[in-house]
Amino acid sequence: MDRVADRLSALGSTAALELRGVTRMFGALAALTDITITVRPGERRAVLGSNGAGKTTLFNCVTGDFLPTSGTIRFFGEDVTAFPPYERIRRGLRRTYQISALFLGLTVRDNVYLACRGVSRARFSMLRPSVNDALMQAAERLIEAVHLTSVRDQLVSELAHGQQRQLEIALALAGAPRFILFDEPAAGLSPTERRELVEILTALPPHIGYIIIEHDMDVALRVVESVTMMHNGRIFKEGAPHEIESDPEVQELYLGGGHE
Amino acid sequence: MSLIQEARTRESMLARGATAPPATWSVTEQPWGWALAALLLIMPLIANGFFLIEIFGTTLILGTIALSLMFLAGYGGMVSLMQLTIAGFAGYMVAVFGVSGNANISLGWPWWLATPMALVLAVLFGTLGGALAVRTEGIYTIMITLAIGAAFYYFTNQNWAIFNGHTGINTIATPHFLGINWRTDIAFYYLILVVAALCYFAVLYLSRAPFGLALQGVRDNPRRMAALGFNVNAHRIAAYAFAALIAGLGGVLQVWNYRQISPGSVAVERCIDILIVAVVGGITRPVGPYIGAFIFVILRTFALDFLVKVGLDGNRFRLLIGLGFLAIVFWSSDGVIGLYERWRRRGQQKDAPPRSGGHGHG
Numbered sequence: 001m002d003r004v005a006d007r008l009s010a011l012g013s014t015a016a017l018e019l020r021g022v023t024r025m026f027g028a029l030a031a032l033t034d035i036t037i038t039v040r041p042g043e044r045r046a047v048l049g050s051n052g053a054g055k056t057t058l059f060n061c062v063t064g065d066f067l068p069t070s071g072t073i074r075f076f077g078e079d080v081t082a083f084p085p086y087e088r089i090r091r092g093l094r095r096t097y098q099i100s101a102l103f104l105g106l107t108v109r110d111n112v113y114l115a116c117r118g119v120s121r122a123r124f125s126m127l128r129p130s131v132n133d134a135l136m137q138a139a140e141r142l143i144e145a146v147h148l149t150s151v152r153d154q155l156v157s158e159l160a161h162g163q164q165r166q167l168e169i170a171l172a173l174a175g176a177p178r179f180i181l182f183d184e185p186a187a188g189l190s191p192t193e194r195r196e197l198v199e200i201l202t203a204l205p206p207h208i209g210y211i212i213i214e215h216d217m218d219v220a221l222r223v224v225e226s227v228t229m230m231h232n233g234r235i236f237k238e239g240a241p242h243e244i245e246s247d248p249e250v251q252e253l254y255l256g257g258g259h260e
Numbered sequence: 261m262s263l264i265q266e267a268r269t270r271e272s273m274l275a276r277g278a279t280a281p282p283a284t285w286s287v288t289e290q291p292w293g294w295a296l297a298a299l300l301l302i303m304p305l306i307a308n309g310f311f312l313i314e315i316f317g318t319t320l321i322l323g324t325i326a327l328s329l330m331f332l333a334g335y336g337g338m339v340s341l342m343q344l345t346i347a348g349f350a351g352y353m354v355a356v357f358g359v360s361g362n363a364n365i366s367l368g369w370p371w372w373l374a375t376p377m378a379l380v381l382a383v384l385f386g387t388l389g390g391a392l393a394v395r396t397e398g399i400y401t402i403m404i405t406l407a408i409g410a411a412f413y414y415f416t417n418q419n420w421a422i423f424n425g426h427t428g429i430n431t432i433a434t435p436h437f438l439g440i441n442w443r444t445d446i447a448f449y450y451l452i453l454v455v456a457a458l459c460y461f462a463v464l465y466l467s468r469a470p471f472g473l474a475l476q477g478v479r480d481n482p483r484r485m486a487a488l489g490f491n492v493n494a495h496r497i498a499a500y501a502f503a504a505l506i507a508g509l510g511g512v513l514q515v516w517n518y519r520q521i522s523p524g525s526v527a528v529e530r531c532i533d534i535l536i537v538a539v540v541g542g543i544t545r546p547v548g549p550y551i552g553a554f555i556f557v558i559l560r561t562f563a564l565d566f567l568v569k570v571g572l573d574g575n576r577f578r579l580l581i582g583l584g585f586l587a588i589v590f591w592s593s594d595g596v597i598g599l600y601e602r603w604r605r606r607g608q609q610k611d612a613p614p615r616s617g618g619h620g621h622g
Binding site: 063065084085086089090094095097101102103104105106110111113114115117118119122123124125126127128129171174175 | 465466468469470471473474476477479480481483484485486487488489490491492495498
């Protein structure tokens with residue numbers, strides 16, 4: 001009887017993201033060594049670590065910008081280790097960049113529209129979208145959601161830094177994201193903008209899980225339920241935010257010394 | 261604020277209806293746009309045969325070939341030096357499949373069969389060349405496409421079975437239909453005008469369609485495009501295919517214009533001419549290549565007389581083009597279009613804050 005229950009509960013419990021023994025070498029340098037992480041659907045997790053700990057390399061392996069030297073990556077149960085980035089994105093993975101990666105020669109609206117188009121059909125359509133185009137309206141709603149309505153017709157190169165960071169997040173929310181990788185979303189934001197960021201992150205629908213790399217503990221530990229500490233390309237410690245915060249080793253290594 | 265709230269605003273947004281995309285700069289929105297269109301339409305009343313074909317017809321043909329480069333470079337950030345090669349290839353194919361004085365080579369197909377065949381093969385050529393070129397970026401794209409251009413030039417020189425070596429193919433037949441000989445000056449001028457206008461408006465239209473927007477996204481940040489779900493290389497290759505169609509149309513008109521084609525028509529310096537035409541006019545707007553082509557054709561046609569008059573060798577007309585090229589690149593990286601827009605913005609600045617020029621990059 002119990003075994004039936006076990007089997008049934010195992011059916012729906014695929015991990016959102018599952019890394020098994022992921023190693024990434026750059027020449028002789030191991031940027032990641034034997035990383036094994038399992039993240040549940042809807043789970044929100046912070047990845048902490050000093051500069052060079054391998055956090056962004058981890059993101060690049062998950063999105064497919066770099067292929068891991070060894071190990072496997074599963075996204076909602078599917079082995080995506082050898083998939084190109086766009087195939088992973090079409091399956092519901094999203095990411096933002098530490099240094100905004102936007103289309104500077106296009107307007108805010110076009111940027112968001114491209115994000116919506118990228119995860120839907122007819123990417124090669126040669127027909128201009130009509131006024132009632134569903135994706136155009138989805139783009140409008142996203143622009144409103146990140147408070148960029150007033151600048152939607154401006155070129156992205158003309159936006160202030162904070163607005164570019166907002167747009168960076170909007171691009172990652174297009175379509176139907178299932179899991180998002182946020183790479184230092186608070187970088188360069190003012191205290192007010194940080195509060196707004198926390199608000200956006202906590203208000204995301206509960207089925208959307210994410211991993212956030214963030215140096216600002218006030219942001220990072222407030223929006224996550226679990227923390228992974230990395231050091232020199234390895235996983236150093238995993239736990240709940242309060243455990244990590246009070247861990248003497250972590251304080252020695254990160255919060256005490258290296259934290260600016 | 262949140263996605264949840266966002267869903268709630270859906271209804272109100274639907275009711276309001278999404279606003280139209282931002283207006284794009286086009287000839288029809290410029291004060292002189294309609295005047296220019298009208299002028300081009302009544303040109304046969306004003307200009308004699310020489311001006312009609314040698315100046316305006318040639319400008320529109322050259323401009324159309326350069327437009328294919330503008331599309332790739334301006335929207336896609338890919339500088340392809342093989343656009344004239346594709347045009348020349350289409351021209352050769354018209355000669356090979358159609359009717360010409362070299363009966364041992366030409367297959368004698370009617371024009372309505374030979375022309376589509378030439379265009380299909382040109383698109384295939386451009387797609388294959390593009391598939392090679394997209395594996396590289398920046399200066400390597402220029403090198404690969406230049407190598408394709410040079411290879412084709414030497415191949416036509418040495419191949420006698422299809423391309424008839426350095427003598428090329430002569431007395432190529434031009435289309436006759438609806439009882440009209442389309443190579444008579446006025447009919448041919450209108451044929452060129454229609455094809456050029458179709459290409460121009462197609463590029464303009466496409467720049468705001470998902471395909472064109474995605475291409476501009478690829479230009480600005482290919483890595484982010486991949487992280488939004490786009491297959492970047494597939495998009496680039498598709499852009500090469502579309503550009504090859506435009507270049508091919510230009511090439512077909514070109515071969516009907518001269519009624520002969522030889523390796524000299526696809527020489528490497530001809531390929532460079534297309535780059536100069538596009539850059540002088542401006543590669544940020546579809547109208548740029550036509551402006552560049554007009555300047556180029558005027559200089560090519562009249563610089564000789566001018567130079568002889570001031571006591572210089574008439575063959576030095578390229579010196580004038582070169583100096584003009586230097587001057588324009590020095591003062592405006594957007595070519596003549598860039599100069600014009602800056603001048604226009606300065607006029608507007610007095611009463612309104614400046615609105616940026618749009619799709620420019622670099």
